[in-house]
Amino acid sequence: MNTVQAKPVVAEVAVPASNPAVAGPELEVAGTTGALPKAMTVTGFTGAFSGKTIIEDISLELAEGSITAIVGPSGCGKSTFLRSLNRMNDRIPGWKCNGSVRFYDQDVYGQGVDLLSLRRRVGMVFQRPNPFPMSIEENVACGIKAHRLVPRSEVRRRVQDRLEEVGLWKAVHDRLHDSPFRLSGGQQQLLCLARSLAVSPDVLLLDEPTSSLDPISTEAVEQLLKELVPDITIVIVTHNLAQARRVADRVAFFMDGRLVETGTVQQIFEDPRRIETGQYVSGRIG
Ligand SMILES: Nc1ncnc2c1ncn2[C@@H]1O[C@H](COP(=O)(O)OP(=O)(O)OP(=O)(O)O)[C@@H](O)[C@H]1O
Ligand SMILES: [Mg+2]
Numbered sequence: 364m365n366t367v368q369a370k371p372v373v374a375e376v377a378v379p380a381s382n383p384a385v386a387g388p389e390l391e392v393a394g395t396t397g398a399l400p401k402a403m404t405v406t407g408f409t410g411a412f413s414g415k416t417i418i419e420d421i422s423l424e425l426a427e428g429s430i431t432a433i434v435g436p437s438g439c440g441k442s443t444f445l446r447s448l449n450r451m452n453d454r455i456p457g458w459k460c461n462g463s464v465r466f467y468d469q470d471v472y473g474q475g476v477d478l479l480s481l482r483r484r485v486g487m488v489f490q491r492p493n494p495f496p497m498s499i500e501e502n503v504a505c506g507i508k509a510h511r512l513v514p515r516s517e518v519r520r521r522v523q524d525r526l527e528e529v530g531l532w533k534a535v536h537d538r539l540h541d542s543p544f545r546l547s548g549g550q551q552q553l554l555c556l557a558r559s560l561a562v563s564p565d566v567l568l569l570d571e572p573t574s575s576l577d578p579i580s581t582e583a584v585e586q587l588l589k590e591l592v593p594d595i596t597i598v599i600v601t602h603n604l605a606q607a608r609r610v611a612d613r614v615a616f617f618m619d620g621r622l623v624e625t626g627t628v629q630q631i632f633e634d635p636r637r638i639e640t641g642q643y644v645s646g647r648i649g
Pocket of ligand 1: 412417435436437438439440441442443444455490
């Protein structure tokens with residue numbers, strides 16, 4: 364079994380200009396995150412479904428304890444990229460990839476990686492909520508039990524804490540043994556968030572986590588994300604540019620399967636280096 368080391372610093376990588384054909388090689392893409400430790404480092408990552416390239420030559424660093432927002436038009440590969448970070452595409456027939464993804468000093472695609480352990484440390488909330496076919500309580504408890512994170516007597520308490528944290532406790536405290544499939548779409552999404560948080564991940568990958576939530580629940584989740592850092596490193600895919608501005612430290616703009624540009628929120632929204640980034644954040648494309 365390939366075990367994961369405790370948070371060592373990995374070498375910083377230079378992020379290449381991702382699409383010189385679009386903006387010209389003279390433009391620098393600010394892809395590095397300075398001297399901060401990197402929770403994840405992606406280098407030259409390309410992925411294809413059944414021979415069709417979906418994401419190409421992506422290089423991106425996730426500084427430990429930061430929030431990175433991934434934005435870009437529908438179908439540009441955001442979810443595919445996110446699922447690549449903890450090998451969730453592996454289960455999709457026809458998926459092939461190359462390049463490197465590192466989680467601290469671990470090669471995510473290396474031989475012998477224990478996927479269960481990887482996915483505990485690099486957790487994910489999918490774009491479409493996917494509660495497990497078990498009770499609401501068990502959805503949150505199962506990971507805690509499987510990884511033996513707390514003594515059995517404390518599992519219930521931890522389930523409640525996580526449900527409170529995501530703002531779902533009030534709605535479900537008297538129906539913990541019910542099926543999660545009777546919850547609304549937004550509630551199912553919150554349940555999946557609680558389930559991911561329950562196993563104390565180091566990195567949390569969130570694919571449009573608030574897309575079916577009302578404004579108040581959305582604000583609560585955004586507040587929660589801000590409280591989770593710097594203990595957790597977060598990547599959030601969102602179509603809501605205002606949300607990216609509100610919660611993210613850095614923004615990565617994807618288009619046509621490529622990472623066009625990455626930088627701080629201020630840089631991407633106020634001084635983008637690429638023409639397409641400016642067009643996208645100002646609502647002229649996408
Ligand atoms: N399992 C699959 N098999 C084949 N093609 C796929 C599969 N999953 C996604 N794709 C294709 O990959 C491309 C990128 O899809 P992806 O879901 O990553 O986009 P996205 O940027 O997340 O879009 P959205 O913003 O609409 O969620 C799309 O053209 C999609 O049709
Ligand atoms: Mg998507």
